[in-house]
Amino acid sequence: MAGVTLFEVGPRDGLQNESVLLSSEDKVFLVEQLMDAGLTRIEVSSFVSPRWIPQLADAEEVFRQVQRRPGVELSALVPNEKGLERALACQVDAVAVFMSASETHNLKNINKTRVDTYPVLAPVVTAAKAAKKSVRGYVSTAFGCPYEGEVAITEVIEVSMRLFEMGIDELSIGDTIGVAVPTQVEALLAEMEKQGIPLERIALHFHDTRGTAVANAYAGYQAGVRIFDGSIGGMGGCPYAPGASGNVSTEDLRYLFESMGVTTNTHLDKLRDAARWLSQRLQKTLFSHDSQVAHAMTWAEGESEPQ
C-alpha cells in the first residue's frame, strides 16, 4: 500500500500549548531527535508575536542553531508579512499560514473576520512563493468550532478554495477541538474532490480528544490522503479541555499505518526516545497510547511488537 508522510507539528503546535518553557538548545535537540527518527517535514516554530506565544519567542535562535539536513523540510508558521520577513531571514524551507473555517474561532484567534483575513494572507503567500518557499495553509475548526458547534462543509470549502487561489501548495485540514468522526472526513474530502482540489495537496490534522483521531486518519487514508500531522508524544494537549488529549501522537499514527503495511519511513525507537526525553523536560506525562504501551508491555519474553 502507498506510504504516507507524517508531518511533525510537535515543536510548534504541541509546544505552544505547554506551560514549561524549553530552552532554545532543548528545542534544537528536539528537532534533531525528530530528524534522527526519520521525520522529513517538521514545523519548527512560529513567527507570531512573542507576546502571543512566549514559548516560541526564540524562533530565530532555534533556526540559527539547528543543523539542516538534506531532504528535510524545516518550516515555520507566519501570521502576516512581518512574520514572513522574519522567517525568510532565517532561511526556513517552507512557511505556513493559518485561519479558521468558522467565523467566531477566526475572530477570537486572529482578531479578524474571515473576509478580512484573506487580504492579510494573500500577500504573505505571494511573497513566500516569490522567495521560492513552499507554502502550507491551515484551515482550523474544519469539523467543529468550540463556539459555533458543527461547521458546514461549505464553509470549509470556501476558506480552502480561497487559500488555494492565493497559491498555497498544500492545505492542512484541522480538527482543532477533536470532534470529527470518519463519516465527516469522508464527506469533506469527497466534496473537495468534487470541487477539483487534488487530495495529494491535502494533509489531515487530527486531535484525539474523543478518541477518533486514528479512525479519522484511517478514513482519510482510504479516501486518498497521504499526509498526516502528528505531534511527538501527543504533546500539546487540548487547549479547550485541559487534561484531555490534543494532537494525535506521531507514534500512534505510525502504529496505525505501519501495522497496515503502509510505510512511514520512521524509526519507532527514536520517536519513543524523543517522547520520553520531552516528557522529562516538560516535567509531565505526555499522552499517547504508544507511550503507555512502550513501558508497560510484556510481549511474551522479549520485545516482538511490530517495529
Add this chain to the structure above:
Amino acid sequence: MAGVTLFEVGPRDGLQNESVLLSSEDKVFLVEQLMDAGLTRIEVSSFVSPRWIPQLADAEEVFRQVQRRPGVELSALVPNEKGLERALACQVDAVAVFMSASETHNLKNINKTRVDTYPVLAPVVTAAKAAKKSVRGYVSTAFGCPYEGEVAITEVIEVSMRLFEMGIDELSIGDTIGVAVPTQVEALLAEMEKQGIPLERIALHFHDTRGTAVANAYAGYQAGVRIFDGSIGGMGGCPYAPGASGNVSTEDLRYLFESMGVTTNTHLDKLRDAARWLSQRLQKTLFSHDSQVAHAMTWAEGESEPQ
C-alpha cells in the same frame, strides 16, 4: 444509518481486572445504572471458579439482588458445565463461553489446547440451548496473541466455525491485547462472510491499548457488524500492559456512533454518571477519552456537545 447495540462488558470483563473489590451491592447498583443508561445487553458476572477471579466470586449474590427489567438481557460467562449449572440456577438470560484463537493463549488462560477445549464447551452450549438460553461465544486473541504475535485468519475462522457448529447464537471476536488495525478487521470479516458466517451474528470486542479501537469499530460497522462490546469508563485496563488502556469505553464507542448519526439508544449523562461513580468506588482514574472531556470541556458558554 442502521443503529448499533453496545454490549456492556464492564461488570464482568472490566471488573475482573480491577484490584479493588466491589461489594455485591455496588455491583448491583452498577448494573442498575447501566440499565438506566439504556444499555440492554449487560454481562453481569462470571461463573468461573472464585479461586480464578475473586472479584467475581459473588456472581450468585449479584444475580439474586439485581432487579430484572423487560427487554434487558443480563448474561454471565461460564467456563464449563459446572459454571452453567450455577448460571442456570440464577436464571441468567444468556450465557457466554470462551476460548482463544491462539494455542498458547488458550493453554495459559484455560489450561487446555484448543482441540481439548471444544469437548468442554460443546455440552455447555447444548445444555444452555436446551434450557432456552441464548449463547454467546468469545474468541480471544483474534488479531494478536501476547505469546505468539499475529494470529492467522485461518486460526480464527477454525475456532469460530467450531463454536458456531456447537450452536452458539453470536460470536464476539476479541482483540484481547489491543493490537488490531482496521485492515485486519476488514480482512477477517470478509473471510467470515466468505465462509458463510452471517455478520449479524458477529460482535466486535476491541481494546484501545494502541488507540485503534474506535478505528476498528468504524471498520467493523462499515463491513456490516452491528454489535460492539464496550466497558463503562474503559474499566479494566490492559492485563498485559498495566497502566495502558484496555477495553474501549462504552462512552467512546457511543461518541463515534452517535456522531455519525448511528443510534445507540443510550444516554450519555447516565453513562458518565456511572463511570464517575465507578471511578470513586475503584479509587482510581478510569481511562476513557470521554471522561477526560466531560469534566474539562468548555464548549462555548454551555454544554452543546452532541448528546
